[in-house]
Amino acid sequence: MQLLLVTILLCGAFQHSLAPATNAPAGVGQASRVSYEPPADWRQQRESGVDHYKAGQHRRAISALIAAFRTNSRDPRTLLYLGLSYESAHEYDKAAIIYRYFATLKLPDSLLGALRARVRDNFRMSWRREIQRKLSKSDAVASGSSNSVAVLYFRNVSGWSELDPVIKGIAELLIHDLAKFKRLKVADRGKIQVLVEELGMRPTELYDRTKIPEIARLLEANFLITGGIERIDETDVRLSAGVVDGRTGDLIGAGIQVRGRLSELAALEKEVIVQLTKDLGLEPVGAGSKPVPANSLALIAFSKGLDFEDRNQFSAARKHYQEALRLDRNFRLVRHFQEGLPGPRLSESEMEKLVAGL
Template sequence: MHTYHRLVVLVLCLAGWAVLAGCASGFYQQGKTHLEAEEYSEAVGAFLQALQEDPENSDAWRDLGIAYFRQGSLDKALRALEKAHALNSRDGRTVFYLGAVYEVQEDYDRAIEYYRQYIHLGRFSSMRKTLEARLELLTRKKIEAEIRAALAQEQYLNPDSIPENSLAVLYFRNLGENRDLDPLQKGLAELLIIDLSKVNDLRLVERIRLQELLDELRLGASGAVDPATAPRIGKLLGARRLVMGNFLNLDEKTLRIDAHLIGTPTGEVKPAGEVSGTLNDLFRLEKQMVFALVDEMGIRLTREEREAIQEIPTENLLAFMAYAEGLDREDRGLYDEARSFYQRAATLDPDFGLAKQHLESVQRMEESAAVDVHTLQRQMRRHRAPDRHHRRRTRLARARHHIHGGFLPGRDSRKPLQEETGASGFGRIPVDVEVILPTNKNGNR
């Protein structure tokens, strides 16, 4: 009898659990229906009821967060999505919406972090390229915010606390009358930044960070910085030293380039080198200037660093001039013109990898700039987000579909028994095999 009573209790408990689970599932499905119908208040109510029954339902927490997000209740959305993420960190929709909430809140560091997680989860997702473009846009917005914050806190910035190995390269100044060489103002700076960033002992400030600061200071068009104002630029950029240079066409064929190092804390200006040659020798002259700057800073290069610096992105001067024009147009937000110049550079030199990278980047930037985060999340609704658990369930479902009564597994699924294979390609019991069933104590089968 005791066994019978225990069995009854167990059955009743299981039945009660099934009823509760069914209620929770029912509330969750109601919430999904309301969410798809954009009835967000009703969706929130249904998801909250589902979570009362099953507080560990990560899908319910996620969809509750999505409903709050679409309502504009960002703090509530964040709490719900963080709970969902704690329960299931591999769910792509949760990760995406965490990034979206942080983007709307202008917390670009965390938005970038979660969008990168999504890209990692969904390496083959159709949303991947869209979010890669979004990352470029958010990186620029992050830099803009950091520059504005530095300007707001300028009086509290201590140049002596800036790392010793930090360096910024300012735009070069064209001291000559040949305005056709103006693209070299940014072009030479870009080359120096690329080469000096190959020195492990240096931490280079990105060129786009310099551009954002110059834009904020209303110097973006000219890029003009003199030795008197350079220390302020260095302090705002977080650079201990700055490279300031000039170039001058001495005649139609000869070009002279000079550079100086400026210390941010003291404003001290030190000549770093001067080189001259023909315009066709531009890339060789730039390498000489890089090595002169490194020597002036007292840095000993390894053989690998020296070889890396000597790499030339292109030997086609016209292609490089078109590339430098593209940089200027991109900085000014003229993406159509920038794309044309990058395309021209890539056409003039099909092996000019930098030009191709910027061409792809500016295309993505243009597309991403035209899309706000709410449009982005509507695109997400049309795609299945990456979910490792979903893929696992799909594989199991497919396996169940193929396993039938005639399937005979071996002891090790990697080494199946020898089986006859039917038309379906799956193993079946051979027809001439007699199947012996076990007998009981009375000899009956």
């Protein structure tokens, strides 16, 4: 699946990579578009790409490295410099996709950790630049595709501090369940976190109905999932959620409120997702399925891990992910986040030395 995604990206990117770079000296970009042809042998193509990258000719580097990739999609040196070239060309989303594919190969732990760090950094930079660009102009609201949806952080309605960590975990569970629908385009929670940081807002401020159209525009989402969690008594909580039209802020469908024990929080989320999918006009999922995590303490540990990861405290995040898995070894979503945690960042020369030894 990763290779398919990379191949699709590169097939579309090849001609684009020959276009003139906006910061190229006069005449260079046009010349590269007309006369530049990568060498025939993939190793020569790769080394040509590396040379162009080191000369600051990032578009030519991308062209040559894509040609090499088409022959050998698992060559570490090709992948490293293709990622670096996209990063230097400020195409951060493409760089992140290349680094993420690169990290699926069998690699030393230090290189693997450094690649994961670059995946994270480049996706976040891509989202940040996209949000900043939208903040600088006033396009029409809800500019996303008709099937685009974003799950906002839930409000802690009762203000009970014990529920604060759960907000991000609930959002991630809902995103995970909604992503099972191929026809839905679901915003990554990381993009919502970047939006919160960029606007200097508390996560729960996104819930303000007057801000819904602007939030939907910035997230390119036609629909927003909003909701709240409330403590009822010493043992029970209430979850409420609904689908909101990103253009108007109006509730779509019936919405839902469910009440249960705090220890049954994952089961409550399953009830919520059934109604949300109905409100989105989809065939409901989740009914009758076994809730994961079965242990609410595992959900709390997972949620704390997400919060530490958002704050770049990766050691603390790893500790809480491990605790979540100890409490519920079937909580596979946690393993995905645990395995994706970045390691120490390495310089280009450090990564090049590691790649040379492969």
